[in-house]
Amino acid sequence: MSFTLAICSEMVYTGLPHLERVERIHSAGFAVEIWDWTQKDAAALAATGAQFTSMTGYTTGDLITPDGADDLVRTMHQSIPFAQQIACPSLNLHGTGLGEGGIPLLPVEVVTGDMWLAAVRTLERVAELGERHGITCVLENLNTQVDHPGTPFGKAADTLALVAAVGSPHLKMNLDLYHAQIGEGNLVELIRRAVPHVGEVQVADVPGRCEPGTGEVRWTFVAQALAEAGYDGVVAMEAFAADPSSAGSDRALEAFRAAFTV
Template sequence: MKLTACIEWLFEDETNDFAERIYKAKEAGLAGVEFHLWRDKPIAEIKKALNKTGITLTSFCVDPRRSIVDESQLDEFVTAVTESAAVANELNCKQMIIASGFLLPDTSPEQHFEFALRALKLAAEIGERTGVTLLLEPINTRVDHPGMYLDSNKVGLDLVEAVNSPNLRLLYDAYHSIVMGEDIETIIAGRTQWVAHIQVADMPGRGAPGTGSVNWPAVVHMLETEQYDGWVGLEYKLNDLTTREAIRTSRATLAISE
């Protein structure tokens, strides 16, 4: 496992220059960075920084975000995935993140699942053509994203398994999982073959691992037992730490030095 920094938040305390945060990540000994949306980012400067540092861009979000359960947005969703994949190829990024969109009124869970399945199959086909893996991310509806469709990692895994494409996998975000009351030591155990990326933050406070009450050694043991060898994204708030302090705390707590 290797650590990758979400530079949407990390190194924000050191520079307002977004591309400069890639150089900061290199200084901190990290091998990867990731961020959220791309259309508001300086793509040319990011590409230059990635090339100069050798840092891997591990993921970013399909932009604009469009629903996978609203059929009226299906064409826009396909266009967003296609255009984002072109940028991913330009930046040599192999993974892009998909959120689900909002629940539809008067629509059953089964119908939502079928609508999502259709959209994700199309996304996976684009991924197969472009060499990019799409990462489906369940996110919490209790605090940050009320009304979203996909807030369950079990359902997310069911969708990925149903599509059954090497170019669609789950992004397991421990913060969102904890907020939804899932047991992070067991929720993906036995199904980690469908997971291609993990993001971590402690609770309470969504801070760096080691600043809250999560039993991270048990989580890391589960991942090692499952032979997970992908990236672990540091996607958390700094709260009252600096980025460098937060990264040191994360490394010590997770026992991941790279």
């Protein structure tokens, strides 16, 4: 069993221009993930020869309000040409748009039954969009205790329930194990339950959101659990390097590779 290992280019080699980060990651043998595409040059990214596995697939919107749902679908549609130009097969989304510092633009204290129904309807539209364009949309779980307070459907269990309810091959779960460890724990059981619905896995250690080996999670055990559950897709390090220097980023990439080479 082997995974496609990817690195989030927004969080490592932070002293370098973004394009140089992509080139460093690619030259080290990893695929690349990006966030906001609106400030990037698709042609320049494609020219690096890097494999792109995921990008943020919307710029505004949410799952639960009528106008927010329309904005989400509209801006996902706008994101598709960029994704196609860099041959990126996955568009990532959340329960609501995130602002400065990851704070949700539409914070929610209590998620109601009507919100659940609205989210399913919105995600059905998202899945239809993905089917029309041959892409996979992935819904990411986020923790609300540390990084993203007030995000609706933040728990992995909630994200999994929504994806399962839609039941489309063009809507999958982005299982972020950093967020899940903070929000729920019990990662191996979560993996076993979620894998049939997972389109991507993201990792960072806890606490600190840095590379494997800097926190409390035994990532080699988690990697083995993913493999035993039959997962063979993308595993991405969405983590800062504990040492922010370029040499520190080099070491972070190698620590990640060692943990997830199964």
